[in-house]
Amino acid sequence: MALKVPKDSHRFDRLVKIMSQLRSKKGCPWDRKQTHVSLKPYLIEEAYEVIEAIDSKDPQKLKGELGDLLLQAVFHAQLAAEKHEFSIDDVVDAISHKLVVRHPHVFGSQKIRSANAQSKAWEEIKLKEKEHAHRKSIVDGVPPAMPALSRAKRVLSKAAKAKFQWNSKAQAWAKFDEELEEFREAIREGSPREREEELGDLLMAFVNVARYENLDAEHALHQGVKKLTRRIQGVEERAERKGKKIGTLKLAEILALWQDVKKAEKKS
DSSP: OOOOOOOOSSHHHHHHHHHHHHHSTTSOHHHHTOOTTTTHHHHHHHHHHHHHHHHHTOHHHHHHHHHHHHHHHHHHHHHHHHTTSOOHHHHHHHHHHHHHHTOHHHHSSOOOOSHHHHHHHHHHHHHHSGGGTTOOSTTTTOOTTSOHHHHHHHHHHHHHHTTOSOSSHHHHHHHHHHHHHHHHHHHHHOOHHHHHHHHHHHHHHHHHHHHHTTOOHHHHHHHHHHHHHHHHHHHHHHHHHTTOOGGGSOHHHHHHHHHHHHHHHHHO
């Protein structure tokens, strides 16, 4: 059966027309029932799959995942267009305008000679824009829905641009040590609420130390979870070769298999 797929000389326009057809009365029932809210989980999922593709260093995988992420932008724009709010063309025009305005050193006569200077100028220009005019604090504009470690780093970075930070790496480490001791004290004597609060302070101090060391705590934790998952799977595989399930093994047996997995990783 021949597929009746919209045709267009421009690839992007073709994608937009396909999305419009999926949302039409004769389109797909699933696509037709979606809303901005119902699509939120897919947007987050696709963004993380792009990150996974980047980490895999597989260009073909990245190409596919970027397409899935692009679809989310087109989908949301289609929903808005149906309500006569805005179109995908408005979205493209808006980001094009934003890029030009926020790069006066490229599209104008302003001189900026470093990435740090550009980052500071970017924030200053943002505060002058209408959609950001309501922002009064240096830490406004950090999405609450961001993963906690990433959000912590973003808040700390925005504060640092206003020189709201320690004068040295050593002071950041000292604050981490202080928060660690306060957390230990809360575990010994504090209420559940105090324990949670002190843990939050400790994690913030940890993210700040990572920032001073030019490390990304969110990425590092993702890598740590990835390593743990891989090693647990390795232990399971070795247990199965012996005809056993990991849940039936004693701790000493699990640790022995764990060491085997680590040794095998070092050899590979």
